[in-house]
Amino acid sequence: MQHDLQHTISLLTRTPATLDALLRDLPQAWTFQNEGEKTWSAFDVVGHLIHGERTDWMPRAKIILESGESRPFEPFDRWAQARASQGKSLSQLLDEFARLRAENLSELRALDLQPEQLALRGRHPALGVVTLSELLATWAVHDLTHLHQISRLMAHQYREAVGPWNKYLGVLQCAGHSS
Amino acid sequence: MQHDLQHTISLLTRTPATLDALLRDLPQAWTFQNEGEKTWSAFDVVGHLIHGERTDWMPRAKIILESGESRPFEPFDRWAQARASQGKSLSQLLDEFARLRAENLSELRALDLQPEQLALRGRHPALGVVTLSELLATWAVHDLTHLHQISRLMAHQYREAVGPWNKYLGVLQCAGHSS
Numbered sequence: 001m002q003h004d005l006q007h008t009i010s011l012l013t014r015t016p017a018t019l020d021a022l023l024r025d026l027p028q029a030w031t032f033q034n035e036g037e038k039t040w041s042a043f044d045v046v047g048h049l050i051h052g053e054r055t056d057w058m059p060r061a062k063i064i065l066e067s068g069e070s071r072p073f074e075p076f077d078r079w080a081q082a083r084a085s086q087g088k089s090l091s092q093l094l095d096e097f098a099r100l101r102a103e104n105l106s107e108l109r110a111l112d113l114q115p116e117q118l119a120l121r122g123r124h125p126a127l128g129v130v131t132l133s134e135l136l137a138t139w140a141v142h143d144l145t146h147l148h149q150i151s152r153l154m155a156h157q158y159r160e161a162v163g164p165w166n167k168y169l170g171v172l173q174c175a176g177h178s179s
Numbered sequence: 180m181q182h183d184l185q186h187t188i189s190l191l192t193r194t195p196a197t198l199d200a201l202l203r204d205l206p207q208a209w210t211f212q213n214e215g216e217k218t219w220s221a222f223d224v225v226g227h228l229i230h231g232e233r234t235d236w237m238p239r240a241k242i243i244l245e246s247g248e249s250r251p252f253e254p255f256d257r258w259a260q261a262r263a264s265q266g267k268s269l270s271q272l273l274d275e276f277a278r279l280r281a282e283n284l285s286e287l288r289a290l291d292l293q294p295e296q297l298a299l300r301g302r303h304p305a306l307g308v309v310t311l312s313e314l315l316a317t318w319a320v321h322d323l324t325h326l327h328q329i330s331r332l333m334a335h336q337y338r339e340a341v342g343p344w345n346k347y348l349g350v351l352q353c354a355g356h357s358s
Contacts, residue, residue, distance in 0.1 A: 003340035007206050011333070017200035022193055022326075027186050127343040134342035141341050144334040145350040147201075151327040154190070155320045161182035162320050163313035164306040171324035174353055 003137045005113060012105055015143040016098035019046060022150070024094055031090055035156045035176070042150045046093040047081030049146060053100035055080075057139045058107055064122035064132045065111075072123040108136075152176065182316045184292060191284055194322040195277035198225060201329070203273055210269055214335045214355070221329045225272040226260030228325060232279035234259075236318045237286055243301035243311045244290075251302040287315075331355065 001007075023031055023042055031042040040048070060073045085093060111117075118133040155171040166172050180186075202210055202221055210221040219227070239252045264272060290296075297312040334350040345351050 001208055001212070001336050001340070003337065004206075004208065007208050010206055011209060014201055014205065018197055021196035021200045026193065027183075027189055029180055029183065029186050030190060033180070124343070127347075130342055130344070134340065134344060137337045137340035137342075138344040138348070141334045141337050141344075141348050141350065144330040145348045148327055148330040148334070148350040148353065151323040151330065155323040155327070157180050158182065158316045158320050161180070161313065161316035163309055163316075164303070165309070165313060165317040165320075168306075169317070169320050169324045170355065171320065171327040174327065176349065 003118070003133045005118065005136065008136050008140045009105060009108065011140045012101065012143065015049075015147070016094070016101050018147065019049075019150075020094050020098065024091055030154050030157060033153070033157050035153045039176075040149070040153065042154065043085065043090050043093065044081060045146050045150055045153075046090065046097055047085035048078070049143070050093060050097050050100060051077070051080045051084060052139075052142065053097065053104055057135070058104045060122065060135055061108070061111075061132060064120050064135065065117065067122075069121050069123045069129060072125050075125050148174075149176075182297070182312045184297065184315065187315050187319045188284060188287065190319045191280065191322065194228075194326070195273070195280050197326065198228075198329075199273050199277065203270055209333050209336060212332070212336050214332050218355075219328070219332065221333065222264065222269050222272065223260060224325050224329055224332075225269065225276055226264035227257065228322070229272060229276050229279060230256070230259045230263060231318075231321065232276065232283055236314070237283045239301065239314055240287070240290075240311060243299050243314065244296065246301075248300050248302045248308060251304050254304050327353075328355075 023046070034041045034044070055074065056076050063071055063073055088096075113132070118131065118136070120132045121129050122132065122135070124130050152171050152174050155169065159166060159172055162169060162172075202225070213220045213223070234253065235255050242250055242252055267275075292311070297310065297315070299311045300308050301311065301314070303309050331350050331353050334348065338345060338351055341348060341351075
């Protein structure tokens with residue numbers, strides 16, 4: 001389907017509550033384990049989503065609206081959350097993500113973007129020309145990519161425990177696809 | 180990690196609220212679309228989870244406890260939800276799933292399973308000998324496999340909308356792995 005701003009906002013609104021329902025007070029055996037070296041735990045993923053709220057989505061939307069293609073976006077640091085999450089609990093991160101997401105969506109709604117604005121173009125440091133519409137659709141799919149990742153990395157913890165069922169469980173066949 | 184019954188129950192407890200937070204009242208453009216012929220929508224997946232609560236997990240656990248390997252499990256019908264979900268709304272299915280899961284977990288807790296019971300063996304019609312421990316671990320990973328599937332099939336709807344970002348979004352590279 002085509003990008004629909006109201007559908008995007010509907011999805012973006014639900015992610016904090018979805019992660020809260022899934023992860024809050026879950027045993028650390030699920031939330032602090034990863035899939036091996038240089039991979040993330042659910043805790044790391046929530047930190048990454050927080051970093052995106054602070055530095056990626058709305059800041060980039062504003063760059064497109066204010067400067068168009070003349071000012072490339074700042075590159076996004078995929079490992080920044082390790083520092084920012086240090087010493088925090090998963091509950092604190094879930095609260096912080098929910099607060100930042102609510103603020104960003106409030107700001108997005110206030111912009112009341114019209115089709116001609118959604119067609120405005122910006123410059124991604126690696127991908128080149130992108131539109132505001134593509135940026136906002138990507139924000140939503142980025143949430144889904146990390147929900148996909150969390151379900152996979154949690155399932156990985158029971159790879160042995162499921163015994164012969166492992167070949168029936170699609171999530172255990174997923175190669176990761178980078179996140 | 181090894182199977183831990185309390186960890187399994189923690190995860191199983193959270194799935195209805197997770198799906199509720201993600202899906203309830205979301206536009207049908209997200210919840211009634213699938214990934215193409217013979218694939219499922221989020222609505223279909225919730226119907227499938229309901230069917231599992233009714234016919235798969237606890238019924239099979241009871242077969243192991245009562246009959247061991249002497250009585251093979253009934254084969255599970257992966258397409259049964261099409262009939263059972265007919266005429267229902269997604270909200271009704273979410274309510275039904277939450278109710279059945281709560282009942283099943285209440286029954287599971289009441290069994291107060293001990294390590295020697297978790298080691299008991301049953302017979303899967305296709306996989307052969309399995310243990311009660313493996314069945315219960317699979318119940319949890321089955322939830323995760325369908326959360327993984329829902330995130331992927333929803334992301335699929337925005338495959339075009341994200342433009343050049345599609346190559347960065349892992350969920351859009353996922354081949355499905357059967358579910």
